[in-house]
Amino acid sequence: MASRSLELYVFNMNLSGILVLKSEWREERSGNQNEFVTEEIVCLKDGKPLRMIIETTFFCGWRMGEPPSATVISEQAISEEEYHQIIEERGSIEDTEVYRTAMGEIYRLRDTLKEMIPNCPNCGARMQERTGRFGEFWGCSRYPKCNGTQKLTGELKRRENEILVKIKELEERLKE
Numbered sequence: 001m002a003s004r005s006l007e008l009y010v011f012n013m014n015l016s017g018i019l020v021l022k023s024e025w026r027e028e029r030s031g032n033q034n035e036f037v038t039e040e041i042v043c044l045k046d047g048k049p050l051r052m053i054i055e056t057t058f059f060c061g062w063r064m065g066e067p068p069s070a071t072v073i074s075e076q077a078i079s080e081e082e083y084h085q086i087i088e089e090r091g092s093i094e095d096t097e098v099y100r101t102a103m104g105e106i107y108r109l110r111d112t113l114k115e116m117i118p119n120c121p122n123c124g125a126r127m128q129e130r131t132g133r134f135g136e137f138w139g140c141s142r143y144p145k146c147n148g149t150q151k152l153t154g155e156l157k158r159r160e161n162e163i164l165v166k167i168k169e170l171e172e173r174l175k176e
Ligand SMILES: [Zn+2]
Pocket: 120, 121, 122, 123, 124, 125, 140, 141, 142, 146, 147, 148
């Protein structure tokens, strides 16, 4: 079973040999409509087998673009035998080398995207893409407190779309 949280498991939590046993998804009914993925996994941390339950929050609404955050709900040490038995029963482990390579590339592309976002000329806050009567533009993320805007050029938009397509392709590859 592939996992949307895998990059967090691998990069932020330094887990390997991951197998997802159970995955549940829910969405906030109101507010930002953040998404939550709760997963039960077996994995290795510093070579020690663990069974963990982890909840990942994927931010939406005004927090869209923030990196997802993972919370460990429970963590239990299991024996090597138990770990190998589960892996044998449930099929092969995710090939984390493949993930590391693809994820490394995704991270680089996301950083490039972030670097393309200008700061507000009035207050210095990060800007967000907005659509108005005359097309797309950069607007201050502190709007309506700040009315700062900046031109969003077609050239930048094109580059941004190219990068987004590349990211999507890599993400699709990870799901296969
Ligand atoms: Zn501003």
